[in-house]
Amino acid sequence: MTASRRPVDVLVIGGGQAGLAAGYYLRRAKADFVILDAQERPGGAWQHAWPSLRLFSPAQFSSLPGRMMPIPPSGGYPSASDTVAYLADYEQRYDLPVIRPTRVRAVRRDGEHLVVETDAGAWQARIVISATGTWWRPYIPYYPGIRDFQGQQLHTADYRGAEPFQGRRVVVVGGANSAAQILAELSIVADTTWTTLRPPRLLPDEVDGRALFELATRKARAADAESIGDLGDIVAVPPVREARDRGVLKAEPMFTRITPEGVAWPDGTSLTCDAIIWCTGFRPALGHLTPLRLRNRTGIIPTQGTRAVGEPRLHLLGYGDWTGPASATLIGASRTARETVAEIVKQL
Incomplete structure (x- = not known):
């Protein structure tokens, strides 16, 4: 020493x-x-x-x-x-x-x-x-054209609230809890589009972190335990429930490339947007x-x-x-x- x-x-x-x-x-x-x-x-x-x-x-x-x-x-x-x-x-x-x-x-x-x-x-x-x-260590996946986008890109870790996006077109990426909560807030003041790799699923209203923890514990102890994914992906906290009731929680399939003006899908469909928020973990x-x-x-x-x-x-x-x-x-x-x-x- x-x-x-x-x-x-x-x-x-x-x-x-x-x-x-x-x-x-x-x-x-x-x-x-x-x-x-x-x-x-x-x-x-x-x-x-x-x-x-x-x-x-x-x-x-x-x-x-x-x-x-x-x-x-x-x-x-x-x-x-x-x-x-x-x-x-x-x-x-x-x-x-x-x-x-x-x-x-x-x-x-x-x-x-x-x-x-x-x-x-x-x-x-x-x-x-x-x-x-x-x-x-925020993670943002690579998509073709990601460096060419002329709008704003930020990660969950950079998001501080909806006010800067007032009246703007925003694409929210990700199918988990952060994406759902941010989308719920943004959709009140902005034109939002939600994109996910697979259709997101809300947990039943009565299921929250307590049940998820117990399920994760059982899964760790038994190989044949029920999968957390069998229940759903997103905890329906009050703001998310409110957005659900407004019909906001409707996700589009994941885009495959990013253009200077927005995002695009394989079928040629494109969307112009001002910002992309990566809720990707x-x-x-x-x-x-x-x-x-x-x-x-x-x-x-x-x-x-x-x-x-x-x-x-x-x-x-x-x-x-x-x-x-x-x-x-x-x-x-x-x-x-x-x-x-x-x-x-x-x-x-």
Whole structure:
């Protein structure tokens, strides 16, 4: 160990929902740990989401361990700002050792330890939990002509509200929850067209994130479990239901190329538009782990539970079902964090 490396038993990278859930259980286990967060303020990626975004479950089913999320004044689904306030309060309530803003540049092996290099010096850890999520790697698929479009293109991560699109023609791309919520809001002020790879399906009104989490858990435990896709794709939160009732949630097939003025389909049909909003998902933010050379050909790090197969001192938390059932959600991250920390305590 060099004098410039601060030693710690467990180092958590990321102070969002997954990192805080891990912190809660590490605190209960009386572990020696620290959480490094690149953001200037608490709240994780939620502080960068568009204001009208709604969670997929009521507050009482969208909570981290030990502290229920307050029910919003509307009594419905919490907003992004509600979630930010909750995470900030949670962090303070449990006095979690979050150091911010600290950007992690790389994680490397060094004998019996992992060295975490940051923009504020280096740390030496026996165990590292990577909980950086996906928000920081928005994905936009390539379509012919995408660089020739003369209008505005943005991703879900860049969307901040409907007002800038007042009176404009907007194409919304994607068949999942973000696309449906953004379309619902935009359709009030803009001329919208929704395009999807396959027909989108709304879940029944009574089905929300609670049922989806339980289904994901059952699916992970039994190969013959019912598929989530058998139920549908989109949670019918109130704004989406309202748009459905207005007849707005009607999707067109996916276009195959982009023109300077808009989009076009194989049959020669074309549509002129002012903006394209890509609600096409995200990829895991794993760049800091590149020196460990753990990714497979698909770009994913193989895991057993949350522990990296190629580096047992590394755990990955909150990136999606491959790191725990519904682990990219508040409730899913909580349950996965409990199992992860229990395993880490045995490792230590």
